Amino acid sequence: MEKYEIVSKRTLADRVNEYVVYAPSVARHCLAGQFVILRVDDDGERVPFTVCDYDRAVGTVSILVQEVGYTTMKLAETKVGDRLADFVGPLGNPTDLSAYKRILLVGGGIGAAVIYPQAKQLFSENRAADVVLGARNVSLVMYEEEFRKYCKNFHLITDDGSSGRKGFVTDIVRELLEKGVGYDAVFAVGPLGMMRAVCNVTREFGVHTVVSMNSLMVDGTGMCGCCRITVGGKIRYACIDGPEFDGHEVDFDEAASRAVMYREAEKEHVCRLRGTAK
Ligand SMILES: Cc1cc2nc3c(=O)[nH]c(=O)nc-3n(C[C@H](O)[C@H](O)[C@H](O)COP(=O)(O)OP(=O)(O)OC[C@H]3O[C@@H](n4cnc5c(N)ncnc54)[C@H](O)[C@@H]3O)c2cc1C
Ligand code: FES
Incomplete structure (x- = not known):
């Protein structure tokens, strides 16, 4: 090879x-x-x-x-x-799972890519996590069988109910927390809006929540400043300080506005690839 x-x-x-x-x-x-x-x-x-x-x-x-x-x-x-x-x-920095006993992993869409190795690691250490996997519809559900194998309790939810329950990951997170499952930490990974929504729920219950920030990046070494975010009022760079941060401290409004800063240029780029640029 x-x-x-x-x-x-x-x-x-x-x-x-x-x-x-x-x-x-x-x-x-x-x-x-x-x-x-x-x-x-x-x-x-x-x-x-x-x-x-x-x-x-x-x-x-x-x-x-x-x-x-x-x-x-x-x-x-x-x-x-x-x-x-x-x-x-x-x-970037590896996930630090060592400090927590009972963990809830929440993945939305492509966020499954981040929580999957975490689920596998916890399983291999004999302390399997609970997992909530959410997707817009059945065609976007990833690694379902693998998650079932590697986690303790698995919850699948889709926006339209085409697989698993109908609704949003936050519905299940809220139910679990209301039932009093004593999680030490929630790891929530997915679109910014989903991570923010999970943080809003967990904040009510005082449960520590970690999110993975997929900011726009260029060099990935802390030099260009492209992946800058604000966490707890301080400037952080997702590539070297993260990508995981305390979700209750992240300035999601700023992260959302920075995520779309190159949208027009990106559209133009795709049109060129498809040969449809004017
Ligand atoms: C640390 C990190 C880990 C990531 N892991 C994964 C992963 O495992 N799998 C995966 O599919 N993607 C992941 N992403 C996002 C991925 O890097 C982007 O989707 C990719 O750069 C888009 O490139 P593009 O040229 O195809 O799209 P572009 O033409 O650059 O953009 C197309 C659209 O995607 C949006 N977009 C661009 N970059 C990002 C981004 N970083 N996050 C969210 N939306 C973006 C743009 O705003 C635009 O709307 C990760 C990003 C980071 C920073
Ligand atoms: S990608 Fe350049 S500073 Fe993080």
Whole structure:
């Protein structure tokens, strides 16, 4: 196998592919919560993806990628055997699960990529977590079987009820907390709005909540300032200080406005890839 070769690729949900990439130096060191920055080809932009799984013996790292724009569409066109130009990592800080006994993992959409290795790690340490997995509809549910295997209690919920219960992840989080399940921590990962909503619920119950901030990134090393967020009134950089932060301290309004700062340029980029630019 060649360095950064795509050794397997499978579609897990609508416009979501899992790629297994041969990257022994990343596989050797990566842990749950960390991410890589890859370039599809030599002209490509650098984009971050969570380390979703790894096999140290074989030297592979798995990422789960949702097609949303230029680079993720380019990646979707790759085939098994193709080589990525770059696959740099592991970056960011690993998840610290050591301080908590009873953990609730909440994943929304592609957030499953972050809570999946956490669930596996806790299972391997004989302290399986409870998991709430949410998606817009059945076509976007990922790793359901795996979560069932690796967690203590599994709750599936979709916006339209096409799989599992109908509703939002916050409905289940609230029910569990109202029942008095004594969680030491909730890890909530998904779209900004979902993480903010979970934090609003857990704040009412005084349960410590960790979120993973997927801010726009360029260098991933703390130099460019692109991933700047405010946490507890202080400036933080998601790439080197995170990506996980105390959700009750994150300034979500600022994070939401920074997340859309390049939207027009990104649209133009996609039009060029599709050959529909005016
Ligand atoms: C630490 C970290 C871990 C991540 N892990 C994953 C992962 O495991 N799987 C995955 O599919 N994605 C993940 N992302 C998001 C991923 O990096 C973006 O979806 C990707 O960069 C989009 O590139 P693009 O060129 O295809 O889209 P662009 O053309 O750049 O953007 C298309 C649309 O996606 C939105 N977008 C761009 N970047 C992000 C972002 N960082 N977060 C949310 N929306 C974004 C844009 O605002 C725009 O609406 C992660 C991001 C970070 C910072
Ligand atoms: S991505 Fe440049 S500072 Fe974080």
